[in-house]
Amino acid sequence: MDRVRELASKKAAVIFTKSSCCMCYSIKTLFYELGASPAIHELDEDPYGRDMERALRALGCDPSVPAVFIGGRFVGSSKDVISLHVDGSLKQMLKDAKAIWF
Structure with a gap:
């Protein structure tokens, strides 16, 4: 959980994803189209990915990806976004989180 919180607080917008997830791709694309440049953490490519996935589920993100944080605060998954x-x-x-300026 600490690693998730640390990564989520390092940038104004953070998305935890899996490289093979179509909804993850859609959410990333939405953020880019809005002018944001979120930090992307691919759980299936991270050595701590399984632990982070469990932590995201404990936060209430089910399915575990995509998990979106804005301003260090958990926003939710694709449905919520x-x-x-x-x-x-x-x-x-x-x-408000200064992830975009317009």
Whole structure:
């Protein structure tokens, strides 16, 4: 859990993903299209990936990826992020965290 929190707090937007996950790809693409440059942590390519995946599940992220943090705060998985985007609050969250400037 400590590693997840440490990585999640290092950048304004952080996404924990798996390289083979289509929803992870979609969420990363959404962030890039909004002008954010999130830190991406591919759990299937990290030696501590399984431990981090368990920690993400303990936070309530099920499925465990994608897991999105904005401003060091756990936002949720793809369903949560898409809901925030649809209601317009995702962009404001990214602005408030200084992940985007416009």
